[in-house]
Amino acid sequence: MKRFPMIIWVVVAFNFAVTAAEVGVSSSHAGDAPLDVFLIPHSHCDAGWTSTFQEYYDNLVQYILPHVVDCLIEDPQRKFNWDEIGFFSKWYDQQNATRRAQVQALLASGQLEFIGGGWVQNDEAVAYYPAIIDQMTDGHLYLLDNLNTRPQLGWQIDPFGGSTTMAAFFAEMGFQAYVNDRIDYRVELSRAEHHDMEFVWRQPSPFFQANNELDLMTHTLDVLYMSPAGAIFEDTDVGKADKPLTPENIEARSLEVATQIKERAKLYTTNHVLIPFGGDFFFHNASAEFDNMDLMIEYINSKPWGMKLHYATLSEYFEALHAANKTYSVFKQDYLPYVWPAPDCVWTGFYTSRPALKGFTRRTEELIRSADTLYVNALARSWSADLLPMFAEAYDNIVTGRKAVAIMQHHDAVTGTAAEHTVAAYNVMLQNATTAGQQALVLLSQTLLNSTGQVPALTANFSEIADALPAGKTIAVVLHNSLAQSRDEYVRLLVPTQTVAVADANGTSIVSQLIPAAPDADGWFLYFRVSVPALGFSTYFLSSASSSDQLGAAVVSKSSPDVSIENEFYAISFSDKTNLMEAILLKNSSESLPFTQQYYEYMSDLGSAYIFRARGAASPIVGNLKSVVSVGPLVQEIQQVISPELRLRVRLFAGGEYIEFENYVGVLKEDTNLITRFSTGLASSGGQFFTDNNGLVMMERVYDRAVPVENSYYPAATNAYLGDASHVMNIITNQPHGVTSPFNGAMELMLHRRLPTRGFPPLGLPESLNDTTPVSDTFRMTLSALADGPRLRHAQSLTVNNPLQPVFGVSASASDWAKSFATTFSPLASELPANVHLLSLKARSAPDADEPSKVIFRLQHLYEMDEDAVFSQAATVNVSSVFAAYGFGVPQETVLTMNLPAANVSRWHWNTQQGASRFAAPPSQDATSIEASAREKARLAASQRFADTSDFSVTLHALQIRSFLVDVGASLR
Secondary structure (H helix, E strand, O other): OOOOOOHHHHHOOOOOOOOHHHHOOOOHHHOOOOEEEEEEEEEEOOOOOOOOHHHHHHHHHHHHHHHHHHHHHHOOOOOEEEOOHHHHHHHHOOOOHHHHHHHHHHHHHOOEEEOOOOOOOEOOOOOOHHHHHHHHHHHHHHHHHHHOOOOOEEEEOOOOOEOHHHHHHHHHOOOOEEEEOOOOHHHHHHHHHOOOOEEEEOOOOOOOOOOOOOOEEEEEOOOOOOOOOOOOOOOEOOEOOOOOOOOOOHHHHHHHHHHHHHHHHOOOOOOEEEEEEEEEOOOOOHHHHHHHHHHHHHHHHOOOOOEEEEEOOHHHHHHHHHHHOOEEOEEOOOEOOEEOOOOOOEEOHHHOOOHHHHHHHHHHHHHHHHHHHHHHHHHHHHOOHHHHHHHHHHHHHHHHHHHHHHHHOEOOOOOOOOOHHHHHHHHHHHHHHHHHHHHHHHHHHHHHHEOOOOOOOOEOOHHHOHHHOOOOOEEEEEEEOOOOOOEEEEEEEEEOOOOEEEEOOOOOEEOEEEEEOOOOOOOEEEEEEEEEOOOOEEEEEEEEOOOOOOOOEOEEOEEOOOOEEEOOOEEEEEOOOOOOEEEEEEOOOOEEEEEEEEEEEEEOOOOOOOOOOOOOOOEEOOOOOEEEEEEOOOEEEEEEEEEOOEEEEEEEEOOOOOEEEEEEEOOOOOOEEEEEEEEEOOOOOOOEEEEEEOOOEEEEEEOOOOOOHHHHOEEEOOEEEEEOOOEEEEEEEOOOEEEEOOOOOEEEEEEEEEEOOOOOOOOOOOOOEOOOOOEEEEEEEEEEEHHHHHHHHHHHHHHHOOOOEEEEEEEOOHHHHHHHEOOEEOOOOOOOOOOEEEEEEEEOOOOOOOOOEEEEEEEEEOOOOOOOOOOOOOEEEEHHHHOHHHOOOOOEEEOOOOOOEHHHOOOOOOEEOOOOOOOOOOOOOOOOEOOOOHHHHHHHHHHHHOOOHHHOEEEEOOOOEEEEEEEEOHHHO
C-alpha cells in the first residue's frame, strides 16, 4: 500500500534541480569513499487492500513472478527480493517442473532471495502474537519444504508502526537484521539529523536476556519503499510511469536519481546505501523496469559522481554493512503510534476500525488453534491406517483455516483498512474457515468419543439442534480445552425454552441458571459451571424439565429492585438517580473505590479507517437509561438500555474474580468514534498507563496533554491496565481496541467507528469508513490489590482468548449417550504450571500412513521479568512425563518458525554504544558489543542432551518461547 509517496522528500527539502558537478560532491559521513549503492528490486504485494487477495493475484501477481524470473534468467547481474509467501505459493504450486527448476536455480545463484518470508507482511499494532508466529511459520516452512531455503532478514516496510514483539520474534527466528519504514516522522527526522537511521533494537527489561541475545540490527528507510523519483518505469496504482530512458533524457533523469542517492547517503553512517527499487505490485512489466534501470546503472557508473550502482539482494547489503564494523545506538521502545508528516495524520483509528472484522478474525484464530490441538490429541490416541482418510480430511480443513487466519494478519486486513468489497471478501474467507474448522472439530471429536465402535452424530452449531430440547431429547455438550491447564468456568448457551436441566458427565444434576436474552435475542441465556481437564474434554447434558420447579431444573433469574450486584469478590453499586455505576467494593479488603462506567463519543470532522481525529473533547451519551437486574445462584447481571443502538450487560459470576462487560453497539450516527470510559478512584499519576504489544509484553504509555487525544491512543490486542501504589485495574479483551487514559485514574476503550462523510481519501484508501455493522463485544475487568494484578491479568487473558470449543450431539438420554461414547478425556499426566502456556501443539504436515506425524510443540513463559514474585521465576516442565500419553519421539529444538535447528543458529554481532541511545528508555546495558548468546548456548546444550525421549525437560525464563519438532504417536504405528 502506497500513500503520499513524495511527502518525506518535501519535508527534508531535497532539491533535484542540480548540476552534475554538485552531484559529484562527496557526502560528509563517508569521506572520499565512493558510495556503494545497493538497488533492492522488490514488489510489495498486499494480501488485499483496494482489491481482494484473489483479484490482486489474478490481475497482477500471476504476471509479476514469471516476468521477473524471465528477466533474471536473461541477465545474471539482475537480482530480486520477494516477501509474501501467500502469493508466491499460489503461483509456484501451479508451475511445471521446468519453471520450478528455474526458480530453484535463481535461488542457488543468489539472484533471487526471500526476505521476511511470512505468508503475508503482518500488521504490528493489532495482530495477536500467536497468529503472527503461525503466519510466519507457514511461510517459512513452505519455503523450506518446496525450495530448501530459509529467509534470514526481515522486511516490514508497510505496517503502520513497529512493535517490540516483531523485533524480538525476528531475533528468535535467527534473523540477522531487518528493514522497517513507517515510524513517527518526527522521530525519523531526528534520527536522520543524527545519522542514526540504522540502530540496534534491544528488547526492554521484561524479556529475559542473558546477554542481549534478542538484539536486532534495524535499518529504517528514509522515504517510503518506492523507487526513486525518475526511476519508475511502469504504470502503478498511484500514477503513470516515468518516460522511458532515451539518449536525450538519460542525463537529467540519472542526475535526479543520483541526487536522491546522495541525500539519502547523508543519513547513514557508511558508504553503503540501500535504495529500494520497486513498490506496490511493481514489476508486472519487469522488462521495462530492468531494461531502463540497466541503462541508468551503466550511465551513472560511467560518471565521476562518487557512486557505483548495482542490483542487490538484501543479504548483500547487510553483509557489507556488517563488514563495515561500525558502532550503533540502541533503541528499547516501540514505534507506536505511527504519525504521518501531514496535518492531523495520527494513525490510531485503525486500532478499532471495523471491530466486527477484528472480532471475527480472533474467533477464527481460536477455533483453528483448538482444531490443531484436537488433531494431535486424536493422532496420539486413535491413530490407525484405517483412519487415514479421516485425518487427511480433518487436516485439509485445518489448513483452510490456517491460511485464512494467516491472510488476516496482513496489515490491511485485521487493521480494518481495506476497501468495502475487500472486507466483504475477508468475511467470506473467515466464514469458510470457520465452517472448515468446525468440520475438523466434528471429525476429530467423533474419533475421540468413539469408545465402543460407534460414531456419534455431531455438530458445532448449537442452533442446529436446540429444538431437540422442547422435543424431549437430550443434548450432549462436549467441551474441548486447548489449554494445558484445567478449566473451571462458565458456559452460556442460547436455549429456546425456560424448562431445562443440566447434568454432568456422570449424569448428576448441576446448578444452572436462565436469564432472558431479550432484547439481544429470542429465548433464554442458560448458564452453568463446567470443569474441563487440561487438553481434554468434558461432556454435559441438557434435557427438558417438566417445569421450572422440577428438581435440577435451571433456576430462572429473579428481578431485583436493588440496583446492585455482587459475588464473593466484588459488590457493584449503581446510582439510584442516574443508574450509572458509582462504586465497587473489594470484599477481600473491605475497600470501596469510586468507579463509573459511561459511554462517550468523539465527533470527527476528518478521519478514515486509518486516522482518528477528535473534534474536541468526548461528549457523554445521555439517554433515558433503563436498568434490569437479574439475580440467581450463578450469575448476577444488570442490563442497561442506553438507546436502541447501545446496550450494556454487566455481570458477576459466583466465584469469579472478574467483572464482565458485554457491549452491544448497533448503527452509529455519522462521524462518530464511540468509547466506553472507566473512571476510578485510583491515584495513577502523570498520565501513565500500560497496553500490550500484540498481547505479549506490556508497554508503558503516557497521555500527552499538550497534543490532541488521538496522539495518546495506543493499541491493546488483549490487555491494558493502570494503577497506583496499592491497586490496579486490568482490562482484558478478546479483540483489539484503541486505548488511552485521558486523566488520572481513567481508562477508555474505543468500541466502534463510523465516518461516512468525513473520509480522508488522500490518506490511501479512497473510501470513507461507513461501517454500519452491529458489534457485540465482551471484555473482562479486574480491580484488585497491586500484587494480584499480574496473576489476574494473565489468567483471564489466557481464558478469554482460548475459549472452550463445543460440539453437540442428540440422544434419548444422558445414560444412553454415556453407554455408547466417551464422556471425558484427560490426556496429560499433570497440567502445566500457571506461568507456562502451551503455545502450539499442531501437526507439521499432512498425515502419512508410514511415518509418525511431526508436531510443532512450543512452550511459552507468560510472565515478564520481576512482574510477580513467584510466577516470574523460571519454570521447568518435564515434557516426557506430562505428555507421556502422546508418545513423543526424540525432540529437536528449533528457531521460532521451525525451519532451522536451534543448534545451527549463528547470528551476527553488532557493536553498540555504551549507555542509552537518545531514543531509548530505559537505559541500555553497558556493553560495547553483543556477546555470544547465552540462550543459544543453552539451546545447543539442550539439543545435545535430548538423546532419548525420557529426558525431555524444558526450562523457561521470563517471556521465553521454546520451539520443538517432535514425532507423535510412534508407538501406535
